Amino acid sequence: MSYVADPSASDGEFNRDTDYITTRITADGRDGYAVEPGRYRLVVARACPWANRTIIVRRLLGLEDAISIGFCGPTHDERSWTFDLDPDGRDPVLGIHFLRDAYNKRIPDYPKGVTVPAIVDIPTGEVVTNDFAQITLDFSTEWTAYHRDGAPQLYPDPLRDEIDEVAQRIYTEVNNGVYRCGFAGSQQAYEKAYDRLFTALDWLSERLENQRYLVGDTITEADVRLFTTLARFDPVYHGHFKTNRSKLSEMPVLWAYARDLFQTPGFGDTTDFVQIKQHYYLVHTDINPTGVVPKGPDLSNWLSPHGREALGGRPFGDGTAPGPTREGERVPEAHSAG
Template identity: 85%
Template sequence: MAYVNPKGDFDRDTDYLTDRITADGRDGYPVEPGRYRLVVARACPWANRAIIVRRLLGLEDVLSIGFCGPTHDERSWTFDLDPGGVDPVLGIHYLRDAYDKRIPDYPKGVTVPAIVDVPTGEVVTNDFAQITLDLSTEWTAHHREGAPQLYPQPLRAEIDEVAQRIYTEVNNGVYRCGFAGSQDAYDAAYDRLFTALDWLTERLGKQRYLVGDTITEADVRLFTTLARFDPVYHGHFKCNRSKLTELPVLWAYARDLFQTPGFGDTVDFVQIKAHYYIVHTDINPTRVVPKGPELGGWLTPHGREALGGRPFGDGTPPGPTKPGEEVPAGHRAG
């Protein structure tokens, strides 16, 4: 859902299916345990957010999850990781089928995350930013005991402000670099990205988390880009002023979150690299996937405890990953 404009700038199409699943069902989709399926791909940073939030809030038993494979063609993400290449709940191979069920010949890009209404087989929403906020605010009746407050009411204005800058300058900024269609567009995108990373370095040099003294939605949104920075964005997207490992504050912050239950245990580095290097043939026509970088450093001490903060506030960490949802051992750091 993106294109390069005549000036060479990368533009992301943000016209999503915006129906919401709410506690009162005002859009026609009430929160109901077992009714919906969250469709994701571990490779995708936008989907990785939803995986993390679902796990932190303990929604595994009320909102099922389907994993697409890391690669796709121009038609759709596919369930090629499942036996027979078919999602066991939705009964489809192409995620596009759920989009077409909602809007015949769906004219836009088929994206993840998407939430599908299982009884009808139709996509309800692919509005990735709203999905995680609604998991925090509309699904509260089904949160686990000790679930953290990822979007606390008193901090929402600040979270929204920080998250918006992270989205435009960092989450989308790396894509603006990678898909720039001209030197001028790339140079401007590069400067914007690293200006934002310098701002984050200054902010996180003084506090453990982005907003307040606990993990919030803002941290989730930044983490998924940082986790992909050295494996793909530094080289593949030419975001190469510095590696993450060469930015001491951000590297320590990323390791702190990675080592927090619910974050690093959702990251599949093998799928991440496969997606970017194989799918983006306009950038990498050989489809060769690099062997590096070395990932052991993710598990080294980060020292961020010295800044204080309580990761889960008055809550508790999530328990072990639900069986069948684990990242394969060979795909993780360490």
């Protein structure tokens, strides 16, 4: 996750830096990094919506034994994400305090923002990729030999074109749309971004009114990509980013849809509301210079009945739900809903 406002944009519009390290880990190793259990470490921060996607997909597919995971703390400075949650502030596998060290191992004096998620090659200590959109697709398509029994098809071949189309609109208008509102440098840019965001949310409400999931009758990559933004909407985006036409809890279809996913193993149990609020309200000092983290909102309503079962659909298709979250990877109970 990085935030780059384009100073040359005369209208104050926010532009995201999308120049990622795009090396892929594949079954045939064509980029020099072959799929190999135990070789790679997924570095994430629970606060980050882009990283949260990878946590969800890794859990749904059962890749815990194949790809280890390291958690950064919820805050960072201009230099790097850090492993504040680990003893001595060092990742126990990589042995580093700053994620930037792994970036510099791959590209000396790495000139760009250090982002999560990132996958690190453990033997060399080098970042392989931080291309968050491709990482989850490759988990579904390149790591199939290490999926758990009963793993769902999150990117089924017959639906890929439609998933890609829906996911692209979600990315440009919703995932990135909230940032376009929050980091707008002018009233004009903000109002334009605001209108675009809620136009897309209205479109999603219409799409989901009579179908349980975004594409087909099972959970797919598209649902994962939308969920992480919806989960942050009321705790952060509504106030902090001024996306305040409506709270998520005031948009009936999307609110029920989000609760349906939240109550599905792999979604709510990977969502840390405390870290989410700490990240946005403490890191974005230009937006929130006091560093005050809001106490609300009440999150217990995430566990209320959603009624979406009436629309049919099978969350995991012919597969099964993942088992309990692994020890050491659980969100603290006080950080979740309930």
